[in-house]
Amino acid sequence: MPQLNGGGGDDLGANDEMISFKDEGEQEEKISENVSAERDLDDVKSSLVNESENNSSSSDSEQTERRPQTRPDSESYEKTRDYFSEALRRQQDGGFFKSPHYPGYPFLMIPDLTNPYLSNGSLSPSARTYLQMKWPLLDVPGSAGLKDSRSPTPGHLSNKVPVVQHAHHVHPLTPLITYSNEHFSPGTPPSHLSPEILDPKTGIPRTPHPSELSPYYPLSPGAVGSIAHPLSWLMPQQGQHMYSIPPGGFRHPYPALAMNASMSSLVSSRFSPHMVTPPPHSLHQTGIPHPAIVSPAIKQEPSSDNISPSMHARKSPVPPKKEEDKKPHIKKPLNAFMLYMKEMRAKVVAECTLKESAAINQILGRRWHSLSREEQAKYYELARKERQLHSQLYPGWSARDNYGKRKKRKRENKPDSKPEDFSIRSKKQCVQYLPSEKMCDSPASSHGSMLDSPATPSAALASPAAPAATHSEQAQPLSLTTKPEGRMHHHFSLPGKASGSTSSSSSSSSSSSSSQPSISIPIGTSGSQSNTPILTRPIPFTSLHPSMLSPPSPFHQAALHSHHALFQSQPLSLVTKPTE
DNA sequence: CTTCCTTTGAAGAAA
């Protein structure tokens, strides 16, 4: 890691270890999956039953089928694609999604880094999309190649960073965006490119990080075009369109707006407007500050610090509370999973009709596990970059600063906490959740994780953070640890992952008995599992749609494939233990 | 109106 950046230095970089992850073999599989991914979905939907079969076949099926899991992303990407097709076209050659092989983590990667992944040079489709997504509005000159990506522009942006978000101003949605914004500004373009970035706080000029950041920066046209990521904020937009989701629910609109706004602001000051496309929505004149910065409901305000006055001015529609906290509440950078959630939530909601975040999150958690390593790697990489940016922006910030800001977190512990309430609640929820999940995710589970996820060493490698994956799982407190035994080695497949899956279960237990609403996964299980479904039954299907039934995404398949393994381990977690 | 729920991951705190 150290080697990486010469420039920046931050460190986070360490992560950069990045290892080359991915086995080729898997990639191949994935590829195949990709191809069929879409189909798979349909198929899956059509027959959950098949799943069981497939599962049974497990070994065989797995290979072929696993891949499908990845698809989901691809699909989403595709959707987004439409929206941004124009942009994409410029850069794209042609098949985003189609491209079978995944280079590795493509996106962010910048040549500078020397990351292994980059070696390919080719960006994964997803990566491309990512960029697009982030900066859809921006018009980037198609011509600009990757090289441009580093273009200087970002530099100015950086200034913004310091800005504090006001809760009011900021939309929930913005976060991603903001980050993106952050990226811009802080990210500092490659040294040569953007000289100007100063640390708001310190006033000291920062050295931009080279490549890493750059990708994020929307500014660089080239970059934008070239890189895409599944991340999502765009997705939501799509979702809206596609699904017509209520804005309030999702952040779709905002992100774009935010970006624009921020960008525009930046631009206004420094850049030529043309670069940025005007926000579609009108909203935004108020700029959104950094996503990370939020004024807690409480009133923290951005006091002062900050930042570019211009930004402030704009932004603050709301009167600053001033004083309150001296410090603005700076949010933690989003981790890989959170990024994934943001991106995918809208989709899941659209597919499932479920609205409850808890239920959706469960689904997302499963899907996360079902993602291929490459896909996860993307998010890990993004998360890593986010952390870098965050660290650059807020050098002195530490996670500890936010401790206690949230009222209190749950008691995870089992010991004292009164299980009662929880349990009750959870039970109820469980019911509800179950149905949806099934429908939506049938994927049952966790298995997926086993497959790709970091659990495997390789996987871990893949994501910088990855290590986290592996380690974290074990280490992770919550849940994982709790049930050590269970953990997993049952699965033959990936021990690591297993842990992951187990983790969920464990966590649930640990967290409180209550928690697990669990989702049963009907599917996979071959026989035994079938029982579980019963549990689900209670659930009101009202919410469900036929569509839901059909597995919306490839995940199902994946799940199915993995299912066998899952059964043993997974079900556990998924299934609600709560009832107990 | 506030907190919970739920997920994974990162990071800090505690043991």
Add this chain to the structure above:
DNA sequence: TTTCTTCAAAGGAAG
């Protein structure tokens, strides 16, 4: 060094 706890997002549900 290992384990445990918080927080990050999100939005309905429950108190």
